[in-house]
Amino acid sequence: MPSIRSPAVAGSFYPLQAEVLSQHILTLLAVAHQQTAAPAALPKALIVPHAGYIYSGSTAALAYASLANARNRIHRVVLLGPVHRVPVHGLALPGVDAFDTPLGRIPIDQAGVAAITSLPQVVVSAAAHAQEHSLEVQLPFLQTVLDDFTLVPLAVGDATPAQVAQVLAALWGSDETLIVISSDLSHFLPYSTAVNVDRETVRAMLNLDSTVSHSQACGGTPVNGLLLAARQHHLHPELL
Secondary structure (H helix, E strand, C coil), X not given: CCCEECCCCECXXXXXXXXXXXHHHHHHHHHHHHHXXXXXXXXXXXXXXXXXXXXXXXXXXXXXXXXXXXXXXXXXXXXXXXXXXXXXXXXXECCCCEEEECCEEEEECHHHHHHHCCCCCEEECHHHHXXXXXXXXXXXXXXXXXCCCEXXXXXXXXXXXXXXXXXXXXXXXXXXXXXXXXXXXXXXXXXXXXXXXXXXXXXXXXXXXXXXXXXXXXXXXXXXXXXXXXXXXXCCXXXX
């Protein structure tokens, strides 16, 4: 029998019923498409928030709307998000065969897993993934905008930008591989302060400055790893 990671936050962070969830995402995407045009080039990576859909779903939709022309071109998603509940030293794979959501089952990319398991910073922790929302909330969006794809899910704990970038380099691939970094920005600040702090964080990201702190972005570790990898691969950042 295959081992499956079941959804932990369906019904709280996003709708539990498949029909309601699907319609909600389609509505968010329709609004996003009216607000932004699909980029000329296929994005290699996205940084997307991971709060409940009622809070950040419309912002997440702006990111996923950029994949309007990618439905049949992306076949693997490398998904990194910070741990919120279980500490991890390094980057943790879940040790399962698939992830379930209300919209269906996503198989783990076994070739991708094999490509990184020998790296010392990569570990296996089912516990780190079991209740983690930062990865899960991205999956229904991905299932909506892409056709069949496999997944390399990594729950990121204590790691350096270089360690994260090394993992991303091993999984970089070509146009068939999309990297998604799940991260919110600042938390618990007065609105005016949050605007200023977040503006500086966005500026750092657009400059590919891999020194974003965890007070600026809860996913600072995977974000910084992506920014370093983006410099190494000569990517051009864009604010949606």
